[in-house]
Amino acid sequence: MLAQQLVNALSLGGVYALFALGFTLIFGVLDVINLAHGAIFMLGAYAALQAVLLLKLPLPAAIVVAILVAALAGLLLDRFIFAPLRARNAPHLAPMIATIGLAISINSAVQGIFGAENLRFPVDALPAEAFQMGTIRVTLIELQIIFLSILLMVALLWGLKRTRVGVALRAIAESPKAAALLGIDVEKLFGVTAVIASILGGVAGVLIALYSNALFPTMGQPMLHKGIAVVILGGMGDIRGAMLGGLFLGFAEVFAVAYIGSTMRDAVAFGLLFAILLLRPQGLFGQAAQRRA
Amino acid sequence: MSARTFLAAVVLAWGALGDVASAQIKLGAAEALTGNAAQYGLPIRKGFELAMGEINAAGGINGRKLELIIEDEQGKKEEAINVFKKLIFQDKVLMLFGPTLSNSAQASDPVAQGAKVVVFGTSNTADGITSIGNYVFRNSVTEADILPVTLKVALQKTGLKKVAVLYGNDDAFTKSGYDNFKRALEGLKIPVTTTETFAKGDVDFKPQLTKIKASNPDAIVLSALVAEGAPVMVQARQLGIHLPFIGGNGMNSPKIFELAKDSSDNLWVGSPWSVENPAPENKKFIAAYQKAHNALPDQFAAQAYDAMHIVAQALKNVKLSGKLDGDRKALRDALPGVQFSGATGPFKFRQVTDKAGKPAGYDAVQTAIVSVTKGNQYVIQK
Numbered sequence: 001m002l003a004q005q006l007v008n009a010l011s012l013g014g015v016y017a018l019f020a021l022g023f024t025l026i027f028g029v030l031d032v033i034n035l036a037h038g039a040i041f042m043l044g045a046y047a048a049l050q051a052v053l054l055l056k057l058p059l060p061a062a063i064v065v066a067i068l069v070a071a072l073a074g075l076l077l078d079r080f081i082f083a084p085l086r087a088r089n090a091p092h093l094a095p096m097i098a099t100i101g102l103a104i105s106i107n108s109a110v111q112g113i114f115g116a117e118n119l120r121f122p123v124d125a126l127p128a129e130a131f132q133m134g135t136i137r138v139t140l141i142e143l144q145i146i147f148l149s150i151l152l153m154v155a156l157l158w159g160l161k162r163t164r165v166g167v168a169l170r171a172i173a174e175s176p177k178a179a180a181l182l183g184i185d186v187e188k189l190f191g192v193t194a195v196i197a198s199i200l201g202g203v204a205g206v207l208i209a210l211y212s213n214a215l216f217p218t219m220g221q222p223m224l225h226k227g228i229a230v231v232i233l234g235g236m237g238d239i240r241g242a243m244l245g246g247l248f249l250g251f252a253e254v255f256a257v258a259y260i261g262s263t264m265r266d267a268v269a270f271g272l273l274f275a276i277l278l279l280r281p282q283g284l285f286g287q288a289a290q291r292r293a
Numbered sequence: 294m295s296a297r298t299f300l301a302a303v304v305l306a307w308g309a310l311g312d313v314a315s316a317q318i319k320l321g322a323a324e325a326l327t328g329n330a331a332q333y334g335l336p337i338r339k340g341f342e343l344a345m346g347e348i349n350a351a352g353g354i355n356g357r358k359l360e361l362i363i364e365d366e367q368g369k370k371e372e373a374i375n376v377f378k379k380l381i382f383q384d385k386v387l388m389l390f391g392p393t394l395s396n397s398a399q400a401s402d403p404v405a406q407g408a409k410v411v412v413f414g415t416s417n418t419a420d421g422i423t424s425i426g427n428y429v430f431r432n433s434v435t436e437a438d439i440l441p442v443t444l445k446v447a448l449q450k451t452g453l454k455k456v457a458v459l460y461g462n463d464d465a466f467t468k469s470g471y472d473n474f475k476r477a478l479e480g481l482k483i484p485v486t487t488t489e490t491f492a493k494g495d496v497d498f499k500p501q502l503t504k505i506k507a508s509n510p511d512a513i514v515l516s517a518l519v520a521e522g523a524p525v526m527v528q529a530r531q532l533g534i535h536l537p538f539i540g541g542n543g544m545n546s547p548k549i550f551e552l553a554k555d556s557s558d559n560l561w562v563g564s565p566w567s568v569e570n571p572a573p574e575n576k577k578f579i580a581a582y583q584k585a586h587n588a589l590p591d592q593f594a595a596q597a598y599d600a601m602h603i604v605a606q607a608l609k610n611v612k613l614s615g616k617l618d619g620d621r622k623a624l625r626d627a628l629p630g631v632q633f634s635g636a637t638g639p640f641k642f643r644q645v646t647d648k649a650g651k652p653a654g655y656d657a658v659q660t661a662i663v664s665v666t667k668g669n670q671y672v673i674q675k
Contacts, residue, residue, distance in 0.1 A: 001507035004532070008499040116331035118520045120527075123554045130531065137533045212496035213527045214552075216329065216520070222494055257500035262489040263462060265500075 003136045005258045011142045013250020014149030015207045019223055020230035020242040021156060022200035028173045028237030029193040031092075032082060036099040037201050037227060038220025039106035040077075044070045044202025045209040045219065046110055052125045059125055063206055070202025071195045077102070078194035083187070103220070111217040119215045126210065145207045152203060153243055156196070160239065169193060173237065233273050235283030244284060249273070317360040318353075318608065321386030323376040323401070325393040329494070329520055330368030332548065333416055333593045334393045338363055340415070340590070340597030341390065343581055348601070354608045359601075366392045366401075373401035381408045385617055388413060388624055390600060395419030396465040402429050409618070411625050415600040416593050418542050419469035423654030424647040428625055430655045432600050432640060434565050436470045436541050439661045441477040443563030444514075446663040446674050447539050448481060453511035455484045456539070459501060459525065460516035462490040470516030470541040478514070486510040491521060498525045499532060506534050518543040523552030530556040537561060537665075546591040550669040560666040565637040565659040566595040569673050578636035592637075599635035606631045629655055638662075 019041060026034045047069035051062035081098050129140040160166035168189055171179040180186045208223070209215045230249050234241020249269055256268035277283070322341055325334035341361055349358045362384050366373040373392040380386045381404070388411035392398055398417040405412035406426035414422060414431035418439075423429045447453065458474065461467035478485060486508035489501040502525070505513060513529070515522055515538050522544045529538075537559045538544075545562040568579065568589055578598055582590040590598075607627040613620050632641045642655040664671035 001503055004503045004506075005500060008497075008503060012497055012499075111327060116327050116329060117335075117548075118329075118332070118523065118552055120523075120552050120554075130533070132533070137531075139531050208496060212498075212524050214496050214520070214524045218329070218494065219496065253497075254500040257489070258504055262491060262501045262504075266492070 001135070001258065003134070005254050007136060007138050007142060009251040009254035010247075011145045011211055011250075012254060013247035014146050015204050015211065015246075016226060016230060016249050017243045017246025018149045018152060018200055018207070019204040020227050020234070020246045021153065021239065022197035022204070023227045024231045024234065024237055024239065024242040025156075025193055025197040025200070027231065028239070029169055030078075030082060030190055032095040032099075033228075034077075034099050034197070035096060035224065036077065036103040036106065037197070038224030039103040040070055040073050040198045040201045040220075041205035041208075041223055042110065042215075042217060042220040043073055043106060044205035045215050046114060046205075047202070048206040049119060049121060049209065049215055052121060059121075059127075059210075062125075063203065066202050066206045067199050070198045070205075073202070074195040074198025075191060077198065078191045082190065082194065086190070103224075107217050107220075114217070116217060120213045121210060141210055145211055148203070149207065152200060156200070157239065165189065165192060229270060229273050233276060233283055235285040238283065238285040241283055241285035316356075317358050318613070319384065319386050320359060320361050320604070321380035321384060321389035322361055322363045323366045323373055323380060323389060323391035324363060325368035325397075326363070326365040328368040330393050332520065332546075333518075334365075334368070336591050336594035337391075337393060337415060337597040339582065339586055340594035340599075341601050343578075343585060343594075344598045344601035344605075347581070348605045354605060357613075359605065362386060366397060368394055368397065370397050370400035373397035374404055377401045377404045377412075381405065381410050386410070387613075387617070387620055388604065390415060390597070392417075394464075394466060395422060395469065398422050399425075399465055402426075405429070409625075410621050411628065413600055413604065413628075415596040417466075419465045420472070421469075423645050423656050426647070426653055428654070430628055430642065432603060432637070432657045433542075433596055434657045434659050434661070436473045437476075439563045439565075440470065440473045440541060441480065442661040443539060443541075443561055443663050444474070444477045444481060444483075446563070447512065447537065447561040447665075448483070450665075450674060451512065451537055453483070453537070455486050455510050456512045456514050457486045457505040457508055457510035458488040458514045458516075459498075459505065460488075460490055460514075461493060461518070461521060463492045464518070466543065467516045467518065467541075470543070474514050474516055474539075474541070491517075491525075493521070495521060496524060498528050502529050502532050502534060506532060510536065512537040512539055514539045515544065516541050519546045519548050519552065523549055523557075526553040526560065527556040535559070542592070545664075546593070547589050547671075548591065549666065554669065557666050557669060561663065562666075562671075563661040563663045564592050565640075565657075565661060566592045567662045567664050567671055567673055569664065569671050570638070570662060572634075572638060574634055575636045575638075590636075595636040599633065599637050599640065602635055603631050603633050603640065604628070606633055 023037045044066040048062040048066040051057045051065035085095050127140040131138050168184045176186050230245035234245035252269040252272050256265050324337050325331050345359050364376040366376045380389050390413050395417040402412050402425045406428045411428050416433050418433045418436045460471035539561045545564040549557050611623045611627045629642045641658050643658045645656050647653040663674045
């Protein structure tokens with residue numbers, strides 16, 4: 001049972017980490033708590049589903065569609081919500097409240113168009129293969145989820161470290177003013193960040209929909225709560241922290257069920273988060289009074 | 294007379310005129326038309342509308358047509374209370390149907406009881422709803438009556454010896470389903486290998502299922518709504534668990550064949566209604582529903598359809614005076630005597646008692662049909 005639970009935890013934790021990465025990226029660079037991240041997560045899942053149902057695309061192409069839709073959502077999010085508020089030097093709470101409104105609007109729109117009931121990917125769209133290794137049973141889908149989430153995380157880490165955009169982003173996370181003085185097009189990179197973060201959220205949405213076989217308009221809500229917890233645990237705005245925090249939450253949830261009891265699933269997982277924050281108020285990787293991207 | 298009092302007088306006169314002139318009998322329904330419970334509320338609305346169409350097409354109730362005001366209670370307790378108040382005090386309906394979930398009924402039915410208006414649940418199956426008071430009715434058979442029968446049939450046919458239990462612990466309906474399963478399992482002396490829970494809106498059940506698999510049961514008893522129940526079955530099959538599932542009312546919906554397509558085999562459910570039941574009333578209902586909606590009905594549509602016919606039956610024996618309070622009470626007094634045979638088979642009411650042992654509301658008396666799923670359809674077990 002232990003090995004099987006490890007597989008469960010890895011797939012779930014991978015998705016949590018992916019979601020939290022986008023969330024923390026926006027916080028780190030734009031200094032905004034994006035409460036519409038859960039809605040974009042849901043949007044990605046629905047986009048992929050519609051690509052499969054309406055356009056009859058295979059799954060990998062459907063994920064590309066989800067990426068495009070999420071990217072567009074991120075672009076619009078920055079252009080029409082964050083940018084005007086930045087220009088007006090609005091207080092911190094303004095973009096946060098605006099994203100709550102946006103999330104509700106997106107949820108209602110999706111519910112109006114596609115209905116409130118649960119949907120799922122058609123059976124023949126998913127690879128049905130499963131591998132039996134001793135007592136462990138892993139489906140191809142789970143392997144792909146684990147692979148894709150690791151791939152995206154590595155790509156993000158590498159991009160931040162090695163590319164010009166990545167370096168610029170880290171500079172902005174340190175200080176937008178200083179970055180602007182260095183000749184970085186800060187406004188443009190804010191947009192880029194919102195797009196990348198939304199793509200991560202959208203892909204996470206597709207993956208959880210594939211993993212759990214359920215899509216519904218409010219699916220982003222519990223994810224958002226978990227995302228916030230993970231980001232705080234990892235240290236606000238810290239990339240490695242979000243990754244490890246996501247994996248940690250996945251493991252905590254799965255093993256709470258396995259060894260303590262399913263009634264305690266969220267209590268144990270969030271209790272542990274709380275305990276860690278008591279010991280390290282700045283989070284696992286956070287540094288007091290300093291942000292990093 | 295000031296302008297304001299004049300206006301008030303006009304409004305009053307208009308209202309009174311309206312009452313006299315209205316040939317329609319106004320009924321209300323509070324159902325979840327949006328939100329997660331909409332998958333039950335929407336078929337319920339279709340069931341009401343179908344029955345009402347039939348009744349009105351056949352001349353209505355003693356020459357008066359039925360009118361139904363449907364409000365969305367979103368599957369939430371607070372909304373159900375709001376909507377109940379609106380229907381009772383503002384729309385002044387004669388009686389009302391709903392709400393969709395037992396959870397909401399616990400909160401909103403006392404409002405109707407207090408206002409002395411019949412509230413008729415068509416989908417509330419949790420314990421204790423009708424003990425709220427003598428204005429509370431339902432034609433949804435309680436899980437306390439159905440689940441022991443389902444378990445017994447599954448036991449005979451599969452020879453299971455021990456079971457694992459999985460249920461949603463944050464919902465009045467699934468929790469009460471669990472309590473009834475537990476009682477029935479104790480009664481049949483079937484040992485439970487492990488009891489696991491989940492919460493509404495959960496999407497990942499693999500940790501629980503992995504644990505259940507390790508406990509090596511012969512079957513899994515599942516108290517869930519189809520929104521969570523379907524992914525549970527899919528994920529179980531993914532983990533290589535091919536055991537029978539024994540479900541409650543919430544799992545008795547053809548939606549399972551959509552949401553858990555090709556993973557839905559070997560699910561045992563009991564219900565007074567089955568799409569496969571060949572009774573003529575049921576065949577007529579299914580044909581009419583399919584004609585109207587181009588889809589198969591479910592249990593929720595069937596029970597709503599029957600409920601509207603039951604109320605119509607009672608109304609035929611009530612002389613409506615036009616005085617709301619008197620009419621509401623007259624309907625209450627007429628309802629318990631109704632005997633009816635509809636899509637869910639022969640039906641009558643049985644009075645229950647409240648916690649203090651005093652006579653309270655009315656539950657349904659019906660026989661359960663146990664079915665098992667095979668090849669994406671239900672097969673009735675005799």
